[in-house]
Amino acid sequence: MDCPYCSGKTRVTDKRNSPEGVRRRRECLKCKKRFTTYEKLGRSDLYVTKKDGRREKFSREKLEAGIERAFEKRPVAKERIEKMINEIEEHLMRHGKKEVKSSAIGELVMKKIKRLDHVAYIRFASVYRDFQDIKAFKKELREL
Ligand SMILES: [Zn+2]
Secondary structure, eight states: OBOTTTBEEEEEEEEEETEEEEEEEEETTTTOOOEEEEHHHHHHHEEOOTTOOOOEOOHHHHHHHHHHTTTOOSSHHHHHHHHHHHHHHHHHHHHHOOEEEEHHHHHHHHHHHHHHHHHHHHHHHHHHSOOOGHHHHHHHHHHO
């Protein structure tokens, strides 16, 4: 973790576990400023609600698999895809909700993929969107 003041390297001076997560006291090796970070516990605490009402634990692996399939053989650097997946995961965790609809995740992923690669976007969207949405989907295709 870099220092928020000068982006220098930091070290952890104190670490405490609390019900809300891990609290770390850090000190910058360069400017010597001190600050505290909180790491929320339980990434797996997030549940995904499916269209049919079933709930399952959020799985980054599943998310990755779906996204990587969409980017297969596309000329997009692995690092950029990885970064995008991180952003999606962080976004979901930051919300602090215990539950998120699978459709909300789908929309978020599509928005992100669209910015990276249109072919991957179409692949992902065609798997993700259900048949009822076919009109909306065609409309989007025209807009690309
Ligand atoms: Zn600093």
